[in-house]
Amino acid sequence: MSVQELEKPRSPRPAGLGPVGWLRWGWRTLTSMRTALILLFLLALGSVPGSVVPQRGVEPDKVAALYEQNPTLAEWYDRFQLFEVFGSAWFAAVYLLLFASLVGCIVPRTATYLRELRRKPPAAPKRPARLPHSATFDGELTVEQAARRLRRMRFRVATGDGWVSAEKGYLRETGNLFFHVALLGILVAIGAGSLFGYRGNVLVVEGDGFANTVAAYDRFTPGSQVSAESLEPFSFQLADLKVSYQVTGDRKGQVLDYSAHLKVNDSPEAPARDYQLKVNEPLDVDGTQSYLIGNGYAPVFRVTDGKGQVAFEGPVPCLIEDKNTMTSGCVVKAPDAQPEQLGFLLRFLPTSVPLTDGSHASAFPGELNPEVQVLGAFSGDLGVRSGRPQSVYELAPPEVMKKLNPLLMASDTPKPLAVGQSVDLPGGVGKIEFIGVKEWITLQTAYDPGRVPALAAGGTAVVAIALSLMIRRRRVFVRIDAGKVEVGGLTRTEGSAAAFAEEFTDIVKVLAAGEKDVR
Template identity: 40%
Template structure:
């Protein structure tokens, strides 16, 4: 025996009367070495405790990505953050906080979680595979110590072999999938000594079920690993673009055609499916209530790809699928078509400008920037489009989202728009730091009101403004994630595995059948059965009772059954001559 025990208990014995070897000083541990430390680290990493800790850490690490602007998604927001926080932003940039999901530390957590889960699952799967092929546990000698138990006494005409066969058939059940894994045998044939007073072999049946519980657990964790892999590959290969398309116009599926575009690190522009799309028409339906509510939106588009041109429709929650990419209808509104001329009649701006709705009656705000002016004074127009305008003493407002009485209300700014500074700007906001608002002689802001087809003069001789018409626009969102199908498969697989793990009972049932005689009385067939569950299982005792009830139905001579030795379900459990509950 070793003279040292890790728990610190000294061994006072030694061989051949030699003195006991000196024990290690208290608190000193044996040296592990490099291999020992690596083995210890691997065991810690692949423990379920560390896997759960890494999963929680991954969720915490994702929080900065939702609170701090991310460079791959919105570079302009990152620039604004640097302008607003010049002291903190450089430090955050060094910590890769503006690209959280592509950072080294986030990737390290992700990979460690992946390795930890794989290290947890593979040994468990190996052990489970061996357990699936193993024999059911041997029938115990005494049944009285188990939580579920029962007994029957039959006439000798119901032989032990018949009882064992009937019990095995009941436990296996019917159908392609057995209820229990069952093994039959005789104890004497296995070399065990027959108990005193039990002539002949003792027939035993051992049955076990519930391995699907562990199977479901392993399937759940394998699906979780697959989900992590699918999400990672999907983020690496995905791309997403947003574009505003005005009625009568379209776009080609290229990176430059989108207003905003984000992609994964493994994306290549040649992966974009070649197609063009034109918005032919857009219809909207609203209720007739005092506060109208949208009922339906439909965009009618023409799609041209290598297969030809076809007409398609896009609705809310009904995207258009083009070669694996889905095109969603994210929003809609009005885009007034405006023409601005300078004092000499030269056109300095002509085109549509999307106005973004701000309420359910489509009161829409927009900005018109006119940088190309001969005088050098750039023009900015800010205001609202009212689809159904109502003038009152309190002002002007819209009553309905349809174009029943449209009016465009604008204020005028002149100066430097800041477009030449190299800093990205929000097209829906006007930077007024270097601009002056046009005012009337009494100091009030100049307000222009236009109906479709009308022209008004700009203040200070800047020229004229014409509202030609008001077409509709739609906001389209194109998304392509090749892992979405696999994510759905793994998610449903994980749910299925979890359901198996939670609701599959793990049970063991044993049955012992022997022939006994009280001496002068006739021989009888004695049945003892017991059940054991891995956890608290309210259905364990009913399982044992159902087995005994089935054996009763198979009794070839039920009238000869010793009634005094077979209590009804309402009677108290009896005790046989061995002192065991039956």
């Protein structure tokens, strides 16, 4: 290597993108159509667990049952926020990225679209016969006549010296643009519902009432802008619940219909009105909708303590253990019992039948022969006054309760209690009596101000995507020279050349026809 080569200055190394370059690259990537489609797919994919895994806001009883049956799986579900999919951090991240992507896509495309609308069609080429679709005919057609006839076919027209240029199909881009705007509108509507809406779940037993207040809900999920005063002040009483079942055939026991008879007061001053609440037919009070989402049985028990006083009396909602037969598990707590608090584990059988081994099971979900099995009786501290939260469907841990052996539990297969029967506890500490059966319903009350805008945006998206798929961009050029007319046409939409061929033939016929034929 020579001295001159050593002293020759080297070309500078290419500089990196730098912070501004990386930001520009990130924004372009985020606002690209490919990224928007990926985010839309992720949003749809992320909604799948919300349909498969029970959600706390909709099915809290199933969430509790999953914790009992498979606590390890339930903990993993909770760790990934699968019990609250639509309120999870990862779902919100995809939602916000899609929102930003759509905004970044719509704004420049709108500007480009508006410029295209103001731009006139280009001048006709000198040789229209070279275009994919062409035709030539002789006639006394003038530029003004050709322009007028093309306008009648809804073409945008520009004219020049001996030529006419026409363009059609701008609604395709309009539909494409409105589709993206509609998607953005759906996201905004969902966001508005999250901010200003609320959801609540409540269980109501026959004969009991409900008032739309925060304290009355078993679970209440408000938006960040919702206060206690935001709730619509309506109330109702559950007068009766009727559930009809298929009684014969292969589908015996299948539910045919649910109907809850409510006495509704739209406001504290309004008179009561009757309303039949059904599945997918919610109670609507000024935009607040209450949906029937579940039902079950609430056997009525009376617990008498060792001093002969009634320590507990009332209906006890039971968790469904078998949906096909409505076999349900119940927990009765009598914290006011003296001298010791009492608790009971029970199983309710709507249609009890004896089995060959001497046990009993429910054969039908309807209430035909209701009986209750006493699975366990306990005395001791129930822990209801400890200040710690406790499920109404669970007793205190066995180590703090003393198990009792009622008379009817002397064998492994005790006879269940029918309505009106009771069982005494040993040592004279009390007894429990099965005195009747009521039913309960679970409701989801929801107020969502974005519901109607989301529906309107969804309808707009359907119409817009139909326009973008059905309409084709096409151009027609006409050259007139000494009685010779050359017509050329082309389509600006891929895959639509064959469909345009027939339309182009009709256009040529209209141009070649006499003035009286095209009016």
